[in-house]
Amino acid sequence: MMAINIFELENFLNSILKPWDYDDFCHNGIQIEGAHTINKIAVGVSFNEEFISTAIKENCDLLLVHHGIFGKDFFELKGYLKRRVEKVIKNNLTLMAYHLPLDGHEEYGNNVSILKSLNLNIKEKVDVTFIGEYEDPILFMDFHKQVEKLFNPQPLLVYQNNKFVKTVGVCSGGGSSFLESVENKIDTFITGEVKEQTRNIVAEMGINFINAGHYSTEVFGIKNIGDLIRNSFGIEVEFIDIYNEI
Amino acid sequence: MMAINIFELENFLNSILKPWDYDDFCHNGIQIEGAHTINKIAVGVSFNEEFISTAIKENCDLLLVHHGIFGKDFFELKGYLKRRVEKVIKNNLTLMAYHLPLDGHEEYGNNVSILKSLNLNIKEKVDVTFIGEYEDPILFMDFHKQVEKLFNPQPLLVYQNNKFVKTVGVCSGGGSSFLESVENKIDTFITGEVKEQTRNIVAEMGINFINAGHYSTEVFGIKNIGDLIRNSFGIEVEFIDIYNEI
Amino acid sequence: MMAINIFELENFLNSILKPWDYDDFCHNGIQIEGAHTINKIAVGVSFNEEFISTAIKENCDLLLVHHGIFGKDFFELKGYLKRRVEKVIKNNLTLMAYHLPLDGHEEYGNNVSILKSLNLNIKEKVDVTFIGEYEDPILFMDFHKQVEKLFNPQPLLVYQNNKFVKTVGVCSGGGSSFLESVENKIDTFITGEVKEQTRNIVAEMGINFINAGHYSTEVFGIKNIGDLIRNSFGIEVEFIDIYNEI
Amino acid sequence: MMAINIFELENFLNSILKPWDYDDFCHNGIQIEGAHTINKIAVGVSFNEEFISTAIKENCDLLLVHHGIFGKDFFELKGYLKRRVEKVIKNNLTLMAYHLPLDGHEEYGNNVSILKSLNLNIKEKVDVTFIGEYEDPILFMDFHKQVEKLFNPQPLLVYQNNKFVKTVGVCSGGGSSFLESVENKIDTFITGEVKEQTRNIVAEMGINFINAGHYSTEVFGIKNIGDLIRNSFGIEVEFIDIYNEI
Amino acid sequence: MMAINIFELENFLNSILKPWDYDDFCHNGIQIEGAHTINKIAVGVSFNEEFISTAIKENCDLLLVHHGIFGKDFFELKGYLKRRVEKVIKNNLTLMAYHLPLDGHEEYGNNVSILKSLNLNIKEKVDVTFIGEYEDPILFMDFHKQVEKLFNPQPLLVYQNNKFVKTVGVCSGGGSSFLESVENKIDTFITGEVKEQTRNIVAEMGINFINAGHYSTEVFGIKNIGDLIRNSFGIEVEFIDIYNEI
Amino acid sequence: MMAINIFELENFLNSILKPWDYDDFCHNGIQIEGAHTINKIAVGVSFNEEFISTAIKENCDLLLVHHGIFGKDFFELKGYLKRRVEKVIKNNLTLMAYHLPLDGHEEYGNNVSILKSLNLNIKEKVDVTFIGEYEDPILFMDFHKQVEKLFNPQPLLVYQNNKFVKTVGVCSGGGSSFLESVENKIDTFITGEVKEQTRNIVAEMGINFINAGHYSTEVFGIKNIGDLIRNSFGIEVEFIDIYNEI
Incomplete structure (x- = not known):
């Protein structure tokens, strides 16, 4: 059975995803350090108790997610967050997260992947x-x-x-506010979120709008990265699908 | 037929809604100055072309909304926003907006009104x-x-x-992130927005969650203010309902 | 008669003036979007009612100025500013503005142009x-x-x-405070503004000082850009001179 | 001959001028500490070599000015500023400055004094x-x-x-930009500065405008404070008039 | 045996120590939530593995310290910090910390306590x-x-x-830089830290200086609070002394 | 006897030390401008009265130090700082300071020099x-x-x-907090400062720690620069050793 070191995995992913190029809302990389040598990786969209429990049942010892722990603030471990971290620590798991780098990556990212799956030719990147x-x-x-x-x-x-x-613009997850930056460049926009003002704005812009779900638009990048790790290291990687209609 | 001056109306509303107590995302008060004397007020949740057109058909000359024009930035009038402002100016309308003051007001606000309508006794205010x-x-x-x-x-x-x-917490509109600040104080939360992470967070917190819609949770405050103006000044006020399921 | 599209014109000017290189006090480019196809351009130093009225009389449909609308703030259209914007919108005009890029441009800018007109050899750029x-x-x-x-x-x-x-330093418009950054490099300074402290500072520095007027030092760049547009697109361009002794 | 301690004088002036109420552009109070016991005070608008030299000739040992040393930055003493500070230190003088507190004071300030001298009744304070x-x-x-x-x-x-x-608004010194905050409240504005845009703005507002000079509008407050010190402590105080047409 | 709830304890301490009055470098209050009902409190200066281990041996289930976890940043649990948090969580402990409020409190704080122990009369508070x-x-x-x-x-x-x-100034812990703010008010300064520049600064100021150690100057406040809790709730409280010469 | 111009010296040092590459806590370069032509340079770690007096006795007319005047704030010359600046100005000295560039320089810096003196091969730079x-x-x-x-x-x-x-990490002066950024890369750390928390952190990290003194770890860089100036310009340079055990 293959095993890899978590710091080597982090170096490998950083060299590909280049988190230093993004001004993000979380730390990209290892968020909770667990056992240094791991045998199986659980890949998924979001870090929550259901995801952790399933990963444990599947004998995973590293959690690699798109939505890890967000926010820049003083250290405070309480309530639901404390219980999540507790479960990670008591099971000696490692938590790794990559957020914006998985949205914007030119090869493995959510947005590029959705466009390619719809047979569109990539034309431009705006943010x-x-x-x-x-x-x-x-x-x-x-x-x-x-x-x-x-x-x-x-x-x-x-x-x-x-x-x-x-001409189609794609911004996975909570991307409805990016619509304005591409107003004159597209006729159709796909994202994973709709706001109260969206219906009227797209009507006034004359643009088609499709909300395909925050979760559903964000499975592509993390799955690609899971495949890449499996192929590069020969380690076992499992996508854990905690489907979420939102 | 009664008529009032827009600056007197602004002074009156400011004295009640106290916008200086909020750190808001828009200017509260007159956002576009039109004719100084007005005869009929259109009250509504959101400023958009459909709302403006309906108000004009109804012979209103002042628009009073919860969602006016947001954002702190350099002056730039383009695309859909330019067309909205153009319609306001060409029809000599005034646009007034009050945002957070209408969520948080102790008597007329959205949140207090929803709690009262559900026969709950007001207990505490958190933000x-x-x-x-x-x-x-x-x-x-x-x-x-x-x-x-x-x-x-x-x-x-x-x-x-x-x-x-x-014990029920209410935060109208886009309030899902305020859930954490009341985690230990409530068993049920009503808001107008749901995010991808919400389902798991409330499950782990053991709290009931109801998303009653951004639009639908925000009609209360602006309607109350409309009634207050009608009663105080005897001027005609019409609530224009551009219903939005989001 | 030649006509051009305002977005093409903006792309053309941005490629030359490179507004992204400046940390400016206004949006550089289109500030108010009017008719997309335009036939005649009014070029001038400052955006005000007199300038707008003259431009309309001269059948211009795009205003290109050095001083457009300044300031980063919440949206608020009132008083004299509302009346200016109203006149632009009701006449379907477009307002474009370039500020610092017209001061600092190496070929078309105010400062370079003044030095060349005085037969000085360009030696150095400081800001x-x-x-x-x-x-x-x-x-x-x-x-x-x-x-x-x-x-x-x-x-x-x-x-x-x-x-x-x-050795002469030139900083057009309100540039008196830039004097300190070139104290040891020049014997004479030309700018468009004088402050209460200037007389004593230049006396103590032993430097000659000439205030040639904010307006008068800032006609060069915008005129050059007007000529450039006329030559490049064959469109009619008129410099509208609302002379101002300040 | 009377003598006073510079720290006692600073405490006295702080208790009246309350610098902590202002968000200013300089330190208000002692800017350079000289001899602790002083016998004669030079009062003036601006700190410069001519003012220092005259004060020394008049045997003053404390300089009390409206415009001291401005700016929040790393310590750097060079060029004309170094020569001013050198002259202060070599002559064992103390430099004290009060800026905004002397513009806005309700009894001794520049703006109140100008209104009273013109027999106007004080009505309102805006900033x-x-x-x-x-x-x-x-x-x-x-x-x-x-x-x-x-x-x-x-x-x-x-x-x-x-x-x-x-109804007249007064903002001494560089106050032309405060015009907008009182647009609807006055018919006439007096200040000490004019900008390129002022002529058109006041024309469009329909407001009379008088530039009475930066220096000339700012002699009132500092003179009043000089008189107050003379009367309170019996010490010699001399107003040194380095007249400046700007 | 007495037991108390950790949230009640936090409310009690907040009402006395008023953390909202301080602009601190950590969250004051519960930093890690453990068992909600606790029986014995370990009180100490600093949170580290030795302190945690000793507290566990002494059967404590709440850690109350002056130096908890500092810093405002994205969530990242690695290395020594991860191991400390792991030990807290695996033992179901709660971590509470109060930092500046324990330095500056008028009755229970470090600085007041040191002055009183030296029989000095309290005269003034500066920060x-x-x-x-x-x-x-x-x-x-x-x-x-x-x-x-x-x-x-x-x-x-x-x-x-x-x-x-x-006249003696006291600033416990890392307070050497506060010396400048009391330069003219004291003849002797006691703090818990010395910097390279301190020796010359106090010599030039003519002030006596005593570095009594970061740790040793900070045992007073936390001990006082431990006594207060014991007396108020009748619960067992033990001061754990991990003496540190620094 | 050789003499050099202070501005030429500053240009020479800037070209080598590249202060623009650092986000520092002071102005790097000339902090106080004295006589423009100088004959002898006093080189030292810290700017204080003892250093100034010794430099004067040794007939130096330029002070070049690692610790000059720190802090970004409004101009205020009082107490011990005023007396230091006074001594510099009255003796017509120039003060030059380079801070972080002398810690981090790849050839002349403190940290590189210490590693080389201990016969270690340079491997990596972290900040x-x-x-x-x-x-x-x-x-x-x-x-x-x-x-x-x-x-x-x-x-x-x-x-x-x-x-x-x-594997040894070196961070001269107050570098104890940089320990965390190299936790996984070294087995031994040398710095010039110890904090209350250091003992436990290094024990938990399993890293050797040596505090070799703020002063003693910072003599290398400034001495190297002194030698460089002597060799480059043939001017007299003297290292003035105000030894400080901290």
């Missing part, structure tokens, strides 16, 4: 949002079907304001 | 969140019915983690 | 201030005459503390 | 600007004459946009 | 530094003996620049 | 800390002797937690 283009416009109703299939079984929230789709 | 209490616990299923009735026809998203309800 | 040099010193009285001629009919305010002139 | 009112409007031409007399021999720069004067 | 005074000056050599006795067995570092002692 | 390595581990007791010899007569404070030494 962590990626824009892709079809050679010829397609009907929105056809595009919609492709998106449904890609994110199945996630229910989509759709605001249609265009009959055709040619 | 703009209010906490209310029943004398004796009631069944969650009964509480749920009351909430459905209050926000009808808004579909509710519910995470039940408790059979009973006694 | 947006440029320093130029004569091969041999000339009498201040001769230099003074050249400066009078260049800025005619602007009355000059002069503090002479040197009989000769060899 | 450090004071607003005064006549019972009945007077002709601008009569008001102008009074202002000329008060600031004689200072040449005034005048923009007249109203025939009458009733 | 968290307290100043005390003898009615008549005493010889420094006599004062030195008293200080040695008070802090025994802590070796003192002494810079004597005065033969007599009358 | 201004340098790490060096022996080819084979040596006994700590042998290493200790070398360190004692290097810093003689400075008394060392030693916490031994390892029998062997192979």
Whole structure:
């Protein structure tokens, strides 16, 4: 059975994901140091008790997630957060997290992956949002079907304001506010969040909008990284799917 | 027909809503100065083209909203925002907005109003969140019915983690992140937004959670203020309901 | 008759003026979006009602100025500013502004242009201030005459503390405070502003000082850019001179 | 001959001028500590070599000014500033400065004093600007004459946009940017500075504007404080007038 | 055997120590939440493995310290800090810390306590530094003996620049930089830290200086609070002395 | 006798020490401008009255130090600082200071110099800390002797937690807090400061720790720069040793 050292894994991931290029909302890398040698990795979108418990049942000893522990503040371990950290520590697990680097990566990231899965040609990067283009416009109703299939079984929230789709912006997770920065560049926007003001803004912009879910738009990057680790180190990696309709 | 001056109206509302007590994300008060004497007020949750157009059809000349124009930045009028401002200016309308003061007001605010409508006794204020209490616990299923009735026809998203309800926190609109500040004080939380992490956090906290919609939880304060103006000045005030399921 | 698109014009100007290199006090580029296709450009130093009215009379549909709308703050349109914006919007004009990039540009900027007009060889750039040099010193009285001629009919305010002139610093507009950063490098300073402390500082430094007016020192850059646009696109460009003795 | 201790003088002035109420651009109080017991005070608007030299000739041993040494930065003593500090130290002088407290003081400040000298009744304070009112409007031409007399021999720069004067705002020194905060409250503004944009702004506001000079509007407060010290301690105090037309 | 709830204890201590009055470098109050009902409290200066281990041996279940976990940053649990937190969590302990409130408290604080132990009358508070005074000056050599006795067995570092002692400033722990704020108010300063520049600064100031150790000057406040809790709640409280010569 | 100009000297030192690469706590370069032509340089660790007086006795006219005047604040010259500056100015001396650039320089800096003096091979730079390595581990007791010899007569404070030494981190002066950034990279740390928490942190890390004194660890860089100036300009340079055990 293969085993790897957690600091070597961190160096490997940092060299690929380059967290120093992002102004993020969490520490990217090891957030809780556990046993230094690990045998199996649980990969997932979000760090929570259900994810930890499942990982333990599956005999994983490292948790690698997109949403780890967020926030810059004085040290305070209370309530639900304390219970999560307690479970990690008592089981000698390591917690690693990569946030924005997994949204914006040019090869393994969520946004690039979604565009490629929809057969769009990558055209431009604006912050962590990626824009892709079809050679010829397609009907929105056809595009919609492709998106449904890609994110199945996630229910989509759709605001249609265009009959055709040619240029698509994608910002996974809570990306609805990035819409303004690409207003004049796209006809369709896919993200994982909708706000009260979104419906009217996209109507006034004349842009199609699809909310494909925060969770569902963010499984791509972490899965890619899981595959990369498995292929590079020959270690066992399991994607633990705590599906979340939000 | 009654008419009032927009600066007198602003002074009146400031004296009640005390915007200087809040560290807000927009200017509270007049955001766009139109005709100084106005005859009819359109009251609503959000400033957008549909709201402006309806207000114009209804012969209103002042727009009073909860969500006006947000953000602290250099002056730049483009795209959908430019078209909204253009419509206001070409019709000589005034735009007034009050944001956090309408969430946190002790008498007219959204949060206090929701608690009172559910027959809870006001107990404590934490930032703009209010906490209310029943004398004796009631069944969650009964509480749920009351909430459905209050926000009808808004579909509710519910995470039940408790059979009973006694102490309820309410933070209207985008308040899901305020949950942590009241973790040990409540058994049930009502807000207008749900995030990807919310389901697991409330499960781990053992707290019931109801998302009653950003829009639907924020109609109370602005309606109350509309009524107050009508009663105080005898001027015509109309609530314009651009219902939004988000 | 030639026509151009305002976004193409903005891209063209940004590629030359590189606003991202400056930490400025306003948004550089389109500040108010009007008709997308324009036929005639009004170029001028400052955005105000007199400038807007003249531009309208001259059938201009884009205003390109050095002093647009300044300040980073919450959105608030009131008083004189609201009336200016109203006039722009009701006439479907576009407002574009470039501030520091027009002071500091190496080819088209105010400071470089003034030095060249006085036959000085460009020697060094300190922030947006440029320093130029004569091969041999000339009498201040001769230099003074050249400066009078260049800025005619602007009355000059002069503090002479040197009989000769060899090395001259120029900072257009409100640049009196940049004097300290070039104290040891120049014998003469030209700017567009004088402060209460200036007379004594330049006397103690032994440096000649000429205030040639905020307005008069800032016509060069915007005129150059107007010429550049005319030559590049063949579109009509008119410099509108709202002369200001300050 | 009377003598006083510089720390006692500082305590006395702090108790009256309350520098802790202002967010200023310099340290208010002792800026350079010299001999602890002093016999004669030089009072003036601005700290510069001419002022220091005259004070030394007049046998003063404490300099009390409105404009001392400004700026929050690392310690660096060079060029003209080093020569000023050198002259202070070699002559064992003390430098004391009070800036905003002398503009905004309710009894001794520049702005209140100017309004009272023009027989206006004090009505309101907005930041450090004071607003005064006549019972009945007077002709601008009569008001102008009074202002000329008060600031004689200072040449005034005048923009007249109203025939009458009733409510006057005063902000001494570099106060032109405070105009916007009182736009709706006054018909006439007096300050000590004019900017390129001022002419058009006051024209569009319909407000009379008088620039009475930075220096000339700031002699009042420091003179009042000089008199107060003389009366309170019986020590010799001399106002040193380094007149400056700016 | 008495038991108390950790949240009640926190409320009690907050009501006395008022952490909201301080701009501190750590969270004051519960830093790690353990068992909610506790039976015995370990009180000490600093949180480290030796302190935790001793507290566990003594059957304590709450750690109350002056130096808890410092720093405002993203969540990262690694190396020695992870091992400390691990020991706390695996033993179900609670960690509470109060930092500046224990230096500056008027009754229970370190600085007030040291002054009182040396029979000085409290005179003034400057930030968290307290100043005390003898009615008549005493010889420094006599004062030195008293200080040695008070802090025994802590070796003192002494810079004597005065033969007599009358007015003494005390700032426990790392307080050497507060010396400048009391320069003119004291003849003798006691703190718990010495820096490279201190010797020359106190010589030039003519002030006696005693470094009585960071640890030794900070046992007073936490001991007082331990006594207060024992007396108020009747619960067992033990001071654990991990003596540190620094 | 050689003489040099202070501005040329500053340009020379800046070109080598590159102060713009550091985010420092003081201005690096000329802090007080004295006579422009100087004949002899006093080099030392810290700027204080004893150092100034000795330099004057030795006929030096430029003071070049590692610790000059620190802090970013409003101008205020009082107490001991005023007396130091007064002595500099009255003797027409120039004060130059370089702080972090002398700690972190790759060739002349304190940290590199200490590692080289102990025959360690330079391996890595982390901020201004340098790490060096022996080819084979040596006994700590042998290493200790070398360190004692290097810093003689400075008394060392030693916490031994390892029998062997192979990889050593050095951070001169107040560097104890940089220990955490190299925790996993070294077995031994040398610095010039110890804090109350240090003993326990290094024990828990299992790292040897030597406090060789703030002063004693910081003589290397400034001496090297003194030698460099002497060799480059042929001017007289004298190291003035105001030894300080801290």
